[in-house]
Amino acid sequence: MKKTYLIASLLAASLSTSAVNAGWADKLKEAVQDEEIQKTVLDTAKGSTSSGKTTNLSTETLINGLKEALEVGSKRAIEEISQPGGYLDNKNIRIPLPDGVDKVASILKKYGLEEQVNQFEESMNRAAEKAAPQATELIVGAVKEMSFEDAKKIYSGPDDAATQYFKDKTSSKLRTLFQPSVQESLGQVGATKYYNELAGQAKDIPFVGDKVNVDLDSYVTEEALNGLFTMLAAEEKKIRENPAARTTDLLKQVFN
Template sequence: MKKFTFVLLAVAAVSFVNAQGILGKIKKATSKDSSGNILSGLGKSTSGSGLSNDDIINGLKEALTIGTDSASKRLHKTDAFFTNAAIKILMPPEAQKVESTLRKAGLGSLADKAILSMNRAAEDAAGGISTIFIDAVKQMTVTDGLKILKGGDFAATDYLKANTTAKLTEKMRPVIEASLAKVNATTYWKDAFTAYNKIPLTKSQVNPDLSAYVTEKAMAGIFYSIGQEEQKIRKDPAAQVTSLLKKVFGK
C-alpha cells in the first residue's frame, strides 16, 4: 500500500513539473509575441503593409498631383466637356424653359450656341486648374493620408473636394468669366435671353448668373474627372507610373 501511494505521488510530481514547464513556455511565447511582434511593430508600419508614414503621405501627394494634372490636360481640349455626357454643361434648370421656348419658336440655334459656349469656357478654364490644388496637397497630414488610403474608391477626390471647393470657387470664377468672354459666351447668352424676352406671352424675365453657374458645373466636371484618375491609380497597375505609386497602391 505504501509502495502504491509512493508511485502515485511520484506521478503527480512529474505531472506538476510538466505542467509548470508547459505554462512557462506558453507565458514566454505570449510575452515574446506581444512585445516582439505587436509593440515593436508600432512605428515601423502604419498601414500593416510595410509602408511608413512618409511613404503614405508622399505617395498620396504624388497620386493627387498626377491625377489633377491628367484631368486638367484631358479637359483642356476642344469638346472635352461638350461631347462627354457625364460632364456636359446644359442650360441651368431655371433657364430650361427659355431653351424650350426658343426651340419651339424656331430659334434653337441660339440655345445651341449658348450651350456650346458654356462648355467651351469650361474647357478653356480647365487648363490652369492643376496649380489650384497644390496648396491642398501640401497641407495634407498623415491622418488625412491614412483616411484616404483606407477610405473608399474616391477618398482622395473627396479630400480635395472638401478642402478646395471654397477656394476653387473664388479662384476659378474670374478665370471662367474671362473664358466666357473669350469664347463670346456672354454674347450668345445675351442673344438667347433677349430673343426669349421678346417672344409674346413669356411671363418672366430670366437671366441667371452665368459665370457662377458655369463655374459650379465646370468644378463638378473637374472633380468627376479627378475621380476617374483616382480609380485608375488605385486599381490599374499601368496607371501606377512611379515606383512610389506602385509601393503605396500596389499593395
C-alpha cells in the same frame, strides 16, 4: 488585401515602440471591427518594434506614394478637361442649359432660335475648358499640405476619399479663382453674346422671355467645379483599382 495592408501599415506606423500591449489591442478591437485589419496592424506594429521601422514600406514611402498618386491623378484630370471638348464631349460633366433655358429650349428652337441655343450651350462648355487649368496650383497645393492624419483617412476611406478632401480644402478658393476666369472665358468664346441675343429675342415670346434669366458667371463656375471634382474622383478610383494607371515606380511600389 492591398487596401488592408495599406491601412494596417499606416496605423501601425503611428505607434510608439511600446504601444503593442494588451490595453492597446483592446482599444484597437473597439475602434477597428475588421479582424483581418486588427491582425495585420498588430503584426505590422510588432515588426516595427523589433526593427525600429515598419515592415516592407515605411510610413514616409506610403505617404509619399499617396501624395504622388493624388498629384498625378489630379494633373491628369485637369489636363483632360482643359482640352477642347473636355467638358462638351464628356456626357458625365457636360454643362447643360441652365434651369429656365432648358425648359423653354424646344420652344425657342421652334421660333427659329435653334442655332443660338446650341451656340450658347457649346460656348458655356468652352468657357469651362478654358478656365480649368487654373485649378492645378490649388489642387497640387492641397496635396502638399496633406497631414499624416489626412493620409490615413484617405487610405481607409471610400474610392473618392481624396476627392472629398480636395472639396473640403479647395472648393471655396477654387470658386473665387474660377469665377473671374470663367467670366473672361465666357466673353472670349461668345457665351455672353449668345446668351444676350437669346434673352433679347426670347423676351418677345409669350410666357418664355421671363424664364430666360440666369446669373451666367455663377452658373458656369459651379458646373465647371462639379465637373472637375467628378473627373478627380474618376482618376482617384482608377489609380486605386487599375495597375495601368500607376505610371511611376513609387505608385507601383505602394499600390501593387
